[in-house]
Amino acid sequence: SQTIHQWPATLVQPVGSPLSLECTVEGTSNPNLYWYRQAAGRGLQLLFYSVGIGQISSEVPQNLSASRPQDRQFILSSKKLLLSDSGFYLCAWSFGSTDTQYFGPGTRLTVL
Amino acid sequence: KQEVTQIPAALSVPEGENLVLNCSFTDSAIYNLQWFRQDPGKGLTSLLLIQSSQREQTSGRLNASLDKSSGRSTLYIAASQPGDSATYLCAVSSGYSTLTFGKGTMLLVSP
Numbered sequence: 001s002q003t004i005h006q007w008p009a010t011l012v013q014p015v016g017s018p019l020s021l022e023c024t025v026e027g028t029s030n031p032n033l034y035w036y037r038q039a040a041g042r043g044l045q046l047l048f049y050s051v052g053i054g055q056i057s058s059e060v061p062q063n064l065s066a067s068r069p070q071d072r073q074f075i076l077s078s079k080k081l082l083l084s085d086s087g088f089y090l091c092a093w094s095f096g097s098t099d100t101q102y103f104g105p106g107t108r109l110t111v112l
Numbered sequence: 113k114q115e116v117t118q119i120p121a122a123l124s125v126p127e128g129e130n131l132v133l134n135c136s137f138t139d140s141a142i143y144n145l146q147w148f149r150q151d152p153g154k155g156l157t158s159l160l161l162i163q164s165s166q167r168e169q170t171s172g173r174l175n176a177s178l179d180k181s182s183g184r185s186t187l188y189i190a191a192s193q194p195g196d197s198a199t200y201l202c203a204v205s206s207g208y209s210t211l212t213f214g215k216g217t218m219l220l221v222s223p
Contacts, residue, residue: 043116044156044201044213059210090155100146101211103155 002027006091006104013111019064019078021107023091026072031093033074034101035066039087050074086111114139114206118214125192126222133187133217135202140180143205147176147187150199150216159200160187192221 003026013019025031035047046059048066056066063082067075074091088108092101115138125131135145144163148156160169160176162185168177175188189196199216206212 043215046210100158100161102158105155108153
């Protein structure tokens, strides 16, 4: 069976500091991978998706970047965090582009 | 641009009631529609996926319907239980690898 991991579970960072969130998937090969953000009072917003190693698509312009160094690893990064980067970050995977997406447990990021 | 709306935003019912959650979307050109459940502080759990060619899907006490032409979906929960308390999210797939989510309906089932 497939499992998806995210870490850390919670993170408190000062404004201007760097960020690295990691997501890994086990039990499948060549999954589609996604990063979402859920901010208070707003719906889930797709940030990035990847259909293969080194292939990243960005949905919205922002202070964040994503990388996929390995088939089942997806990393969300920032060089300098903003207050507006606070939120709940969710990683997800799917077999195909129109298949069910399976979500990880999330990372709660607070930028102070 | 696809927009997804969920009504009501919150719902409180006593245990045992049947209930309906509503989802509407603005662009009927979708691949599929999915219903998710989210417990506080947790990730999302997929409940049901309806392909654009389907009218409904059932899983246990849950039944989801899709009327693509009118841009509507409903999630029916039969014989609600306190364990059903969570936020229910509707999402539509209308492009390659993209899901557009509603803001959710927060459900509280009291014993």
